[in-house]
Amino acid sequence: MIRLFITGIVIGITGAIAALYYVPAVDQKREASIIAVTPNGGNAERFHVNIPGDRIMLGAHGRQTALPEGMRWPEDDILAGTQAELFKLRNQRDVVIGVASRLAVSNAEIGNVVEWVLHLPARGSLFASLEPAMRDDGRPGELRGGTGEFSELSGALSERWVATSSDVDVGADGVNGRIELVASYIAARVEVAPDVVDVDAEADE
Amino acid sequence: MRYLVSLLLGIVCGALIAAGFLYFNPAAQDALSPLAVSGQQQVVLNFSAVPGEAIVFTNDGESRTPPRPDKVSQLWEAPIRKTTVLVTALKDYRGSTVGIGVKISSMSEATRLLNNEAIVESAWHIVLPRQGTMQIGQTENHWNYLREIVVPAHWSAADNWKGNWRGMLSSGPNALGTARVFGGSGRYVGAELEAVEYLSTSAYSVRTGPVAADGQLIIELSQEQTRVAGSPDP
Numbered sequence: 001m002i003r004l005f006i007t008g009i010v011i012g013i014t015g016a017i018a019a020l021y022y023v024p025a026v027d028q029k030r031e032a033s034i035i036a037v038t039p040n041g042g043n044a045e046r047f048h049v050n051i052p053g054d055r056i057m058l059g060a061h062g063r064q065t066a067l068p069e070g071m072r073w074p075e076d077d078i079l080a081g082t083q084a085e086l087f088k089l090r091n092q093r094d095v096v097i098g099v100a101s102r103l104a105v106s107n108a109e110i111g112n113v114v115e116w117v118l119h120l121p122a123r124g125s126l127f128a129s130l131e132p133a134m135r136d137d138g139r140p141g142e143l144r145g146g147t148g149e150f151s152e153l154s155g156a157l158s159e160r161w162v163a164t165s166s167d168v169d170v171g172a173d174g175v176n177g178r179i180e181l182v183a184s185y186i187a188a189r190v191e192v193a194p195d196v197v198d199v200d201a202e203a204d205e
Numbered sequence: 206m207r208y209l210v211s212l213l214l215g216i217v218c219g220a221l222i223a224a225g226f227l228y229f230n231p232a233a234q235d236a237l238s239p240l241a242v243s244g245q246q247q248v249v250l251n252f253s254a255v256p257g258e259a260i261v262f263t264n265d266g267e268s269r270t271p272p273r274p275d276k277v278s279q280l281w282e283a284p285i286r287k288t289t290v291l292v293t294a295l296k297d298y299r300g301s302t303v304g305i306g307v308k309i310s311s312m313s314e315a316t317r318l319l320n321n322e323a324i325v326e327s328a329w330h331i332v333l334p335r336q337g338t339m340q341i342g343q344t345e346n347h348w349n350y351l352r353e354i355v356v357p358a359h360w361s362a363a364d365n366w367k368g369n370w371r372g373m374l375s376s377g378p379n380a381l382g383t384a385r386v387f388g389g390s391g392r393y394v395g396a397e398l399e400a401v402e403y404l405s406t407s408a409y410s411v412r413t414g415p416v417a418a419d420g421q422l423i424i425e426l427s428q429e430q431t432r433v434a435g436s437p438d439p
Contacts, residue, residue, distance in 0.1 A: 016224065026314050
């Protein structure tokens, strides 16, 4: 019987290790990406945010109406001209696939700034800086970097406001529509370590 | 029957031994941050890591830590159910507000409990209105936090933990375990920097999560940013 007990211990240790190794502790729900190949090369992916339904937070200095209700935005003077927004992010199938943060700053120290962080839990994060001026076709911008599957990508991100005429779901600001985001993954970010370059140069010599 | 009970008892003991080895594994110790021995200038940003003190905190709405404020939209959709968002005021060493930080964190499929890795992927979006904006991509390992605070709190008869704990959360994606910082505007425009995030905790409740906890972001500036700031070269 003692042999059986010892065998059980071995099975228990092995089973626990095998379970920890093979059974994933975290399993993120993954939506299939909808990516289009662009004519000039690279890939494009479209996201959007429905306003007001997908807006989680709108914080700005001096704003009378808090969103979400009950939020206390810091009223420090240093934050004058700073607006922060949080959204749920949707793909082209209108499925929520991530969370996005948008910062808009306008002050004398750093000028006019519009930035996005798109966080897609199963894939990674995208960081983008946009031009402050809005053009006819939207506001263009540049991908600054990313993590996960976006870490080796560079390219562009543009935003565009599309108003909808429906009065059904009008937000606190009296607007409804959607913010469309188009990410263009144009080139791979290739980093060559200096020692690799030196080895190649030596080989040529 | 006795043989079967003996075998089952052995299996349970074996599983407990494996769990004990994982929990008490002496190899899982806090690593020293490479920025702690850096000679470069650093930006230090402090914030409250207590969700109840945040400007906005939201999650799936079913976790122990409740969203704040009560009416904030919850992240209940399946692809973002393991995601939390913290919006907090960032303060300098004097406690004055210097900016706003948005932290979006998701549990990672890279989690390997066998390797003492409870991985969280996070993205910080930071605005310091007098200095510029930054975006930080970070891999965090919460293993030591879970082992030294959360598990002892569950073991405690009072369902809480009190003490002094300070640990580095950052574990990547850079080779030395630092987070990757992308400068967006102002003095940080175009810069690629490194950062680490620390968490200091003195009280934790099983029912509500952290009760007294402070976070700290340390961002190492390059020589270029140091010069822009008007300081002499380090």
